[in-house]
């Protein structure tokens with residue numbers, strides 16, 4: 001499916017301070033229906049804080065977060081999830097004491113929208129078909145990531161927020177992970193992904209937004225953004241992930 005010009009998510013003037021530090025500073029970005037937007041920037045530039053503000057984990061000090069026609073800025077997490085904003089976490093979060101199926105059921109319990117799909121369908125969609133009764137604690141790292149993704153998909157998201165979902169995967173797993181994310185886009189999902197893996201960004205993201213010190217310093221087609229001197233300088237001037 002191709003992207004349209006309909007904004008699914010539109011952020012304007014988003015600001016969050018921690019004491020004297022402005023972690024997110026009048027940030028703006030738009031995700032259109034059916035596109036993958038990359039949210040890039042050096043370590044500490046405010047990407048995860050931005051995701052936390054969109055998903056309700058943190059309350060903004062200022063700004064709007066429009067999901068369709070609704071400003072969800074400052075809403076509690078569960079309400080935002082019910083409206084169809086799903087996310088994964090930088091440090092993968094699954095419920096280890098439960099089976100894979102129950103992890104997905106936990107996601108489905110938040111789905112107040114029509115047609116989230118069955119537990120088996122959701123597990124199959126991420127490559128975990130037949131694992132419903134398996135304890136989550138037995139899963140490998142990539143399978144834990146898949147399970148977290150299945151739980152997010154159970155919300156039948158209008159927008160999916162991925163916070164470094166590909167981090168920590170080995171080269172062959174990375175190819176699988178990229179193909180999985182591409183399959184979600186092909187289903188028409190709208191995705192905002194924080195990512196440092198450049199191959200993934202190049203192959204998945206039609207557009208990228210770059211943050212530096214809380215501010216947006218670039219926003220445009222991926223190739224143009226990655227060749228922008230201000231972006232190159234922001235990356236070279238700061239320590240990077242391995």
Ligand SMILES: Nc1ncnc2c1ncn2[C@@H]1O[C@H](COP(=O)(O)OP(=O)(O)OP(=O)(O)O)[C@@H](O)[C@H]1O
Nearest residue numbers: 018021023041042043044045046047048049050090
């Ligand atoms: N709860 C908090 N309290 C105080 N400062 C915070 C808090 N969360 C984030 N920060 C600070 O806000 C800034 C932005 O952090 P954030 O985690 O959003 O960056 P990031 O771009 O996601 O970095 P990384 O790529 O390393 O994950 C950093 O200086 C960080 O130390």
